Amino acid sequence: MNKVLEMSGLTRRFGTVTAVDGIDLDIVAGEWVAIMGPSGSGKTTLMNLLACLDAPSEGRYVLDGVDTSRLDDRERTVVRREKIGLVFQQFHLVPYLTAQENVMLAQYYHSMTDKEEAARALAQMGMEHRLQHRPSQLSGGEQQRVCIARALINQPAIILADEPTGNLDEQNEEIVLDIFRDLHRQGRTIIMVTHNPEMGEQAERVVRLQHGRVEAADPTPVTP
Amino acid sequence: MAAISLQQRQNLRMFLRILLQSLRIRKSRVLIAFCSILIGAAVVFALLSLYFDISIKMSRELRAYGANFFVGAAETGQPTLEADIYRRVLEQIPAQRLVGASPYLYGVARLDLGNAVLAGVDFTGLRRLSPFWQVEGKWVAVDFDEEHCMIGRALARNMALKVGDQLRVFKRETGFNQSLTVRGIVETGQAEDDQIFVNLSLAQKILGQPGRINHAMLSILSRDFDTDALAARLKEQWPGVTAAPLRKVSYSEGKILEKIKGLMALVAVIILAATTFCVMTTLVAMVVERTREIALLKSLGAENRSIVRQFLIETCCISLAGIAGGMLVGFLLAQLLGQAVFGAAISFRIAVVPLTLTVSLVAALLAAIMPVRMALRIAPATVLKGE
Numbered sequence: 001m002n003k004v005l006e007m008s009g010l011t012r013r014f015g016t017v018t019a020v021d022g023i024d025l026d027i028v029a030g031e032w033v034a035i036m037g038p039s040g041s042g043k044t045t046l047m048n049l050l051a052c053l054d055a056p057s058e059g060r061y062v063l064d065g066v067d068t069s070r071l072d073d074r075e076r077t078v079v080r081r082e083k084i085g086l087v088f089q090q091f092h093l094v095p096y097l098t099a100q101e102n103v104m105l106a107q108y109y110h111s112m113t114d115k116e117e118a119a120r121a122l123a124q125m126g127m128e129h130r131l132q133h134r135p136s137q138l139s140g141g142e143q144q145r146v147c148i149a150r151a152l153i154n155q156p157a158i159i160l161a162d163e164p165t166g167n168l169d170e171q172n173e174e175i176v177l178d179i180f181r182d183l184h185r186q187g188r189t190i191i192m193v194t195h196n197p198e199m200g201e202q203a204e205r206v207v208r209l210q211h212g213r214v215e216a217a218d219p220t221p222v223t224p
Numbered sequence: 225m226a227a228i229s230l231q232q233r234q235n236l237r238m239f240l241r242i243l244l245q246s247l248r249i250r251k252s253r254v255l256i257a258f259c260s261i262l263i264g265a266a267v268v269f270a271l272l273s274l275y276f277d278i279s280i281k282m283s284r285e286l287r288a289y290g291a292n293f294f295v296g297a298a299e300t301g302q303p304t305l306e307a308d309i310y311r312r313v314l315e316q317i318p319a320q321r322l323v324g325a326s327p328y329l330y331g332v333a334r335l336d337l338g339n340a341v342l343a344g345v346d347f348t349g350l351r352r353l354s355p356f357w358q359v360e361g362k363w364v365a366v367d368f369d370e371e372h373c374m375i376g377r378a379l380a381r382n383m384a385l386k387v388g389d390q391l392r393v394f395k396r397e398t399g400f401n402q403s404l405t406v407r408g409i410v411e412t413g414q415a416e417d418d419q420i421f422v423n424l425s426l427a428q429k430i431l432g433q434p435g436r437i438n439h440a441m442l443s444i445l446s447r448d449f450d451t452d453a454l455a456a457r458l459k460e461q462w463p464g465v466t467a468a469p470l471r472k473v474s475y476s477e478g479k480i481l482e483k484i485k486g487l488m489a490l491v492a493v494i495i496l497a498a499t500t501f502c503v504m505t506t507l508v509a510m511v512v513e514r515t516r517e518i519a520l521l522k523s524l525g526a527e528n529r530s531i532v533r534q535f536l537i538e539t540c541c542i543s544l545a546g547i548a549g550g551m552l553v554g555f556l557l558a559q560l561l562g563q564a565v566f567g568a569a570i571s572f573r574i575a576v577v578p579l580t581l582t583v584s585l586v587a588a589l590l591a592a593i594m595p596v597r598m599a600l601r602i603a604p605a606t607v608l609k610g611e
Contacts, residue, residue, distance in 0.1 A: 044609050053523060053605035074527055081525020092520045092608055096245040104238060109525040112231040113238045150524075162609070 002029040004157055004189050005050070009059035012045050019045040021212035022059065027158075032180070032190040034200040037209035043193045044162070046209065050191060051084055051160050052076040064157040081110050085151030087161035091143040093135040099146045100131040103153050110154040121149040125179060141172025148179055152188075159183065161192045165199060177202060243538060250510060257506040257539075258546045264499030265550025265584040270557035271492045272576045274565075275485060277558075281566045291325075291353050291470060293451055295458065296439030298466045304329070304436040307424070309462055313440070316454070323443040324352025327424055330438050331431035334394040337383045340375075341419045342393070344427020344437075347374075353443050354412070361387030361408035370426040372407040376417035380409045393420075398432040496583065500591045507539065507595035518599050519607035528600050535596050536589065543588035547581055554580065 005027040012020040020042045027033055037043050048054040049061060052068055055076065060069045064083050068076060080086075093102045103118040119131055125145035135143055144164060151159055164180070165173040180202065184190055192203060200206050208215040247254050295313050297305045310327045329344035347364040351357075364372045373393075375385060385391060390403045410416055428434050444451060451469035458467040511518070518531060555572060562570035 048605040048609075051523070051605075053603075053608075077522070077525055077527050080523070086523055088608055090608075092516065092523075094242075094517055094520065096249040097242070101238075101241065105242075105521075106524050108235055108238045108242075109521070109530065113234045 003027070003062075004029045004031075004064055005191075006062040007059065010046075010049060010056050010061055011058040012042075012049060012054065013057045019212050020049065020056070023212075023214055025207060025214060027189065027191065029189055030184075030187040031205065032184045032203045033192070034203035034206045035191065035193045035209060036195070036197075036200050036206055037215070041209040042212035043209055045212070047160060047162055047193045050158075051086055052080040081106075081154070083157040085154070085156035085159045087144070087147050087151045087159065087164045089163035089166040091135070091140070091147045091167070093143055093146055093150075095135050098132045098134055099127060099138065099142075102135070102146055103150045106150045106153050118149075118153060121153050122146065124152075125149045126175075139172065140168050141175055144168060144172065144176055145179065148176070152183070158189045158191060161190065163194055163196075164192065165196065166194075239534075243534070243541070246534075247538060247541065250513070253506050253510050253513075254542055257503050257542045258549075260499050260502035260506065261543050261546030261584060261588055262550040262553065264496055264587060265547040265580055266553035266557055267495040268492050268583050269551045269554025269576055269580045270561060271488045272579055273555065273558035273570045273573060274561055275488055276573050276576065277562065277566075277570045278481075278484060278488070281568065290356070291441035291443050292446060293442040293444050293454075293467070293469050294439060295442065295465060295467045298459075298464050302464070304433060304438055305462075305465060307428075307435050307437045309465060310437055310440045313458055313465075313467070314442075316458070317442070317444060321445045321449055323445060324349050324354075325440060325442040326350040326353050327437040327440045329424055329427045329431060329433055329436060331395075331427070331433070333400075333420070333430055334396070335383065335420065336392050340379055341415075342427060342430060343416075343419050343421050344424040344431070345421055346424055347421075350421075353441060356412075357416070358411040359408045360411070361406070364407050364421070364423065367423060368425065369423055370429075371405060372422075373404040374408040374410050374421040375406055376419050377409055377411040378417040379420060380406070385409075391420075393422075393430060395430050395432070398430060400430045492583075496587045499584075500587045503539075503543075503588055503591035504594055507535075507592055508598065511535075511595045511598045514599075515602055515607055518602045519604035522602065523604040523608055531599050532596055535592060535599060539588055539592040540585070543585055546588075547584045550584065551577065551580055 003026050005025075007023050007025045010020060010023040010025075011018065023046065035043055035046060045054070049056055050063075052063070052071075053076075055071075055073075056069055060067060062068070063079060066079055066083070068079055071079065093099075094105060097105065099122060100115065100118050103121055104113040104115065107113045107118065119128070122128060122131055122145075125148060127142060127145050127149065130138060130142055130146075133142075135146070138146065144167075148164075151161075161180070165176050168176060177199070180190060180192070184204075190203075192199065194200055206216075295310060297303055307327060314322065314325060326346045326349035327344075331342050332339050333342040346367065348367060351363050359374070360377075361374075364374055373391070375383075375391075380386070383391070385406050387406055387409060389406045391406060392401070392403050394401050404422065410421065422430070424437065428436065444454075446469070455467040455469060458465055521531065558570040562568055
């Protein structure tokens, strides 16, 4: 089993509050994992640790062979751009750039911009007719598809999605879910934080958090 | 190599796109920063132009208050010195620094109604040396004029003389006896009011001192010119000569110039501080407005140096445009101030351009420090979290 992600005793404290408390969890390549739990259970903190947006207070976090626990801020930034694709609930597109340029932005900070490649990535999301549109000219679902194209453009080791359908209507939710199913079929490793039980059901495995700890990590059936 | 250059080209294109779009979308804030820098640069340019010109212009104005350098016979030697030495002294002073100079030869001569102090001078030089003299009638205009004289106001009153009157000058020792026409009556409020002035060559004849003078007074533009060194050099060259700057005049002149320059520097610093503050608040507002964007860029892998580079280049672009406009406005402002204060145009000096550029750019970059630090402190994890 090719482990993409290994966590052992991963802990994050904020003063006297322990938001993530000694999590041990491994995720293998191509797995689709949903992290679920009530508000305050530590989902967002764990997500930030997995995204290398934050550093653990204790424990070890190895991503694609790199132990990120001892890295400084700059080194974590490098790991983030090389190995992680982020999908946000609120899309977070740069408002003054077109859909294509927003995808190219990830290329720009990674290595080299490539218009054609960005256009292809958007076409895979069914957005080939919206390349030159700015975010304000796109629907929520379309913006999320741009966000997913941006997350995928640098071929990351994992895709981290934070409530990816949280701001979408039912129809767009289904479109985005289909995209994730496709990505899973292509062998992408997906870690998704969600409140939504239906989204959770799509994942191969659900990790339930409670008070910063893994309450349960059971395999769930994969919905094709 | 080609791959690297392609990468650089592609990324440069993207960077420029981000830069231009980012500036375009924040027109009003960019305009505020641009105007602040323009005003700051304009004031700095105008004041620097004045600063360079003022020394020359003020020195010339202050030179109107009289001589600031004395050349005479050494105390230990004869009371007079050769007039030729005076001419050679003048040769040692750059022509553009010499505002005016006159030799003086004094003696007592008998006039129609009594004795008077007679001074032999170079009228052309004296006129430049003492522009504050009040003259009724005219100055003696020609150096070889031996038929006209100028007399002091008190002497004219005592002897009931007017411009155009004849007066007889005697000197028993030399046998001189000649009538002179009063060309002008001088009023200085000082000893000159009791004296009679003739051309030096005539005075030398009257007093029987051919080729001699008592001393000379000079008016020298002393800015960036070491008059002490000149005095030392002259004394070394002619041991029988004493030469010295007139401290009171030179010192006052220096003080006035220093104070004016200090005042201008203070105004420039205040304006620059205000500019810096205004630019800083605008940039801070821009950072606050872009918090999400900066957090996103960081989450996409932008390192701190990329964020710093983007901010500094944006600041530099706005600043350079503002400084260019400011220089143009500053030059016009300098002309207005020059006309208002000195009644003269202020010259364009190329040195002002790099100075204004440097000072304004430094002010703008100082203004960017705090906003950039704010941008670097933005934590994407906090800013980008859902809900």
